[in-house]
Amino acid sequence: MERAVEVKNLKKYFISRKKKLFKTIDKKEFRAVDDISFDIYKGEVFGFLGPNGAGKTTTIKMITGLLRPTSGYVKVMEKDVDKNQMEALKNLGTVLAGDRSVYWKLTGRENLEYFASLYGCNSKEAKERTSKVLKKLELEEKADILVEKFSTGMKQKVALGKALISEAPVLLLDEPTLGLDPQSALNLREIILNLKNEGKTVLLTTHYMEEADFLCDRIAIIDGGKIIALDTPENLKKSINKVKLIKIEVNNINDGVISDIEKIDKIETVLSEYDSEKRAYELTIHHSNGEEIIQPILDILSYNKSSIKNIKVVEPSLEDVFISLTGKSLRE
Structure with a gap:
């Protein structure tokens, strides 16, 4: 199977220093991510789960280029994120948890057209892409309303639209349904399945286990900075029979x-x-x-x-x- 994302021997160590009178008297190494490897195949929804402090967020930051690894590498569509960041990240659309990544004083349409322009689209291309994304997300009727007046679910759809506007083949969705009401969460899950059916590759993190079970083809569980399980939901459940x-x-x-x-x-x-x-x-x-x-x-x-x-x-x-x-x- 063709790989969309390759994570190989990825490590991230942090050094904490205790000082006294401007001198370091104690130095400790904390291994946030400790030599993990996994592949995400083209066209699959891959779940990445872990409790708080497990190393999940640190890994996500290295995949998106927000943090440099101590060693190892991440490749997105065969491009190294650390060595060739701009080329690699052209292939990755992201929705990060808790990130107010859209402008509330603009309409949904204005937001998407603006982000399309950042991806190098001219005015005509930006309008075409925006219309397509608004239709996909069922936001056409509300497209010209200020985002600040949107419900939480609609704001999250606009954030997802920002990731889709680049037409990147790989999407990283970090807790996309967090804080949504049940109906909005269900709508967003259906959109994710439609994206998979269109051939998109999705890396999904979530705090809702039933969501991971419903959406994911395979799931990796990280704890203590290490991958402790990686398999299909069905096989993981069989493993503790x-x-x-x-x-x-x-x-x-x-x-x-x-x-x-x-x-x-x-x-x-x-x-x-x-x-x-x-x-x-x-x-x-x-x-x-x-x-x-x-x-x-x-x-x-x-x-x-x-x-x-x-x-x-x-x-x-x-x-x-x-x-x-x-x-x-x-x-x-």
């Missing part, structure tokens, strides 16, 4: 109870989340033998007066794969 899951809803819980449950033999991880709608805490317990562990769990909950509202055995999801591999939820 030996790990079983119990979900228990209780009216109250505390760290001491969770700690006691974690000490039970054959339990791997315990995650607790509060569901405000159900007004209950949900314990997600990864284990390797439900028959032996269920009674000790019930005993601990009963001793601590945690009333059980519901208990069920479930099939592993992609979120469960992530928890099994990293010991934490993707949103942590």
Whole structure:
């Protein structure tokens, strides 16, 4: 298969220095990205996931040329991002998380025509590309309204339009549905699938595991600066078939109870989340033998007066794969 993006032996180390009286008395090396390699093939949606502090953002910054690697390289459409940045980045359209990358005092149309001109389009080409992108994103009716009056979902569509206006073959979408309402998020996911069907290559980061499962052909999980898993969503879920899951809803819980449950033999991880709608805490317990562990769990909950509202055995999801591999939820 042809590669659209090649990441090879990529490293990024930071040096922290402790000074006293203008002299360095201690120097430590922090390995944010520690020798990772992966390929993204043309025409696929590739998910890149990791908990906070895992090295994901640092990697994204090196792929987009915002940060130089300590060693290793990134190539986009065979062009080295560090050595031949301008040529490489012509092939990459980006939407970065939390980046207010469009002008709110301009209309959607004016924004896209402006960015088209930055990519070297003349006036006629800029108008043609803008019309095409507005149609693709279903923004034609709102095109001449100031962006500041747009909903969050529409603003995100304009940001995506900025990435599309370059007609780059590779798109980097960094948490594109973050903060969107369910309907806006669904619309944006459908647009991403349409882009894939048009032959675009998409590198996607997200904090929504169901989104990654729905959109991605393959997923890489980074933790501690290293790639700890890389496969299709289906194969990742199969990889923890030996790990079983119990979900228990209780009216109250505390760290001491969770700690006691974690000490039970054959339990791997315990995650607790509060569901405000159900007004209950949900314990997600990864284990390797439900028959032996269920009674000790019930005993601990009963001793601590945690009333059980519901208990069920479930099939592993992609979120469960992530928890099994990293010991934490993707949103942590």
